[in-house]
Amino acid sequence: MRAVVQYGTGGPDVLKVEDRPEPTRKSGEVLVRTEAIGVPFYETQLRSGLIPAGSAPGVFGHEAAGIVVEADDPSLHGKRVVTMSFTGGAYAEVVAASQYTLVPDTITPEQAVAAAVPASVALALMNAADVKAGETVLVEAASGAIGGYLARLAGQKGAHVVETSGNGKADIDHNDPDWRQKLPDGIDVVFESIGGPRAAELLAKLAPHGRILAYGLLSGEFPTFPVAGLVARGITLIGFGGPDAYGKRVAAVRAEALGLVADGTLTPVLDRTYPLADVAAAHARVESREGAGKVVLVP
Ligand SMILES: NC(=O)c1ccc[n+]([C@@H]2O[C@H](COP(=O)([O-])OP(=O)(O)OC[C@H]3O[C@@H](n4cnc5c(N)ncnc54)[C@H](OP(=O)(O)O)[C@@H]3O)[C@@H](O)[C@H]2O)c1
Known part of the structure; x- marks a missing residue:
């Protein structure tokens, strides 16, 4: 072969x-x-x-x-x-x-690979974040596959979604090094995929008791958060990745994610x-x- x-x-x-x-x-x-x-x-x-x-x-x-x-x-x-x-x-x-x-019959093989991993990761992240209607949710790199599904799922939950992208199609341009300063205050949930030391600037924009789900390193570095900043604002930091996430939480929702594609809820x-x-x-x-x-x- x-x-x-x-x-x-x-x-x-x-x-x-x-x-x-x-x-x-x-x-x-x-x-x-x-x-x-x-x-x-x-x-x-x-x-x-x-x-x-x-x-x-x-x-x-x-x-x-x-x-x-x-x-x-x-x-x-x-x-x-x-x-x-x-x-x-x-x-x-x-x-x-x-x-x-x-794979459901109505989904092409190309759509299946475009959805199977990123849509199931997004669904498992949404479950871990327990996003509620009316919350403000930041989706970093919403132009990407997982980010795109997260933005869609959070919007369907009734959240107010703030997106970043590098293609000019989102509220915030994440290619601007100071993009985090331009975020609104009072963010309840951050889906953090960009990483790097400046991720710590997000803390000032989070609502008390906000949640950060760290799941990617698009910049090449994991995010850095000072524990003092988390403690002072009662922030929960959730690391999401590795075999536990894939082997259990992500794989467990893969069929559900493909079902959401088949019924038109999510579009690859x-x-x-x-x-x-x-x-x-x-x-x-x-x-x-x-x-x-x-x-x-x-x-
Ligand atoms: N934790 C887990 O279980 C898990 C599972 C799978 C993947 N991941 C991680 O999730 C992240 C997203 O994966 P994906 O498959 O959704 O990726 P993707 O579809 O390839 O999208 C990546 C997007 O990120 C943006 N980007 C690329 N480099 C960037 C940078 N240096 N700074 C800011 N934005 C950048 C680009 O958007 P623009 O062109 O608009 O800038 C690109 O469209 C990756 O870090 C991946 O490793 C985690």
Whole structure:
């Protein structure tokens, strides 16, 4: 099969398309012939080395949608699923995965990868934040996949949503280094994905007993908050990520998230699709931050 293998860390050209043996399926896993493969932002940080990863070379990628060709349960054969793998292997014509979710018939494979991870992360974050009608909610990087779903879900809850983006389509431009000074006062919930030391400036804008959900590091650094600032204002800081979030809270709501796409509550935004052979161009596109929505590889 054709697959993308990572040779070291660096620019998009460390990803090479090669012939590789098809993976074999362990008990509990499904073997899937892929139709669409997602390229989330964090994979560009893994590839570049900004986020430390396991040893290369190996087949790269984590999110794919496709048709089951082998499974413990024969009734799964021929069904469309979306798969999630923490150890790579998704940028390939065939993937073996233990974490998979059935895709409703009305959703295309491209829509499935555009929704499966980010919409379920957003849903799990909303559950952890317990957003209530009338609260003011800050969604950082609302132009991104998770941010876009968060803004939609918080709005549907009746919250007043303040968004940041770098494309001029939101209330606040997060490319302005002083953007946090321009936020309104009295924010109840922050969905924090940008990170960095200046995240501490958010504290002055939070309502007493506000909640911060730290779940990303788009700037390349986790946020820094002085404990004194949290204590003084009674702020709750919730770290959201890692295997616990994925393995339990996020995976638990994946079918619900795909259901919200199927019934039209959430709409996946697609940017561009690229053939698997053009994986370097796909990564360059994500890094350029010129598009909006999901970049998808088609094997
Ligand atoms: N905790 C978890 O369970 C979990 C799971 C998955 C992902 N994540 C994290 O969640 C974050 C968002 O992921 P995603 O898949 O939604 O990403 P995405 O769809 O690729 O969107 C990223 C957006 O962030 C903005 N951005 C990029 N670099 C930035 C920077 N340096 N400063 C400010 N904004 C920047 C860009 O918007 P503009 O072009 O408009 O600036 C881009 O559209 C990532 O940090 C990812 O690692 C966390």
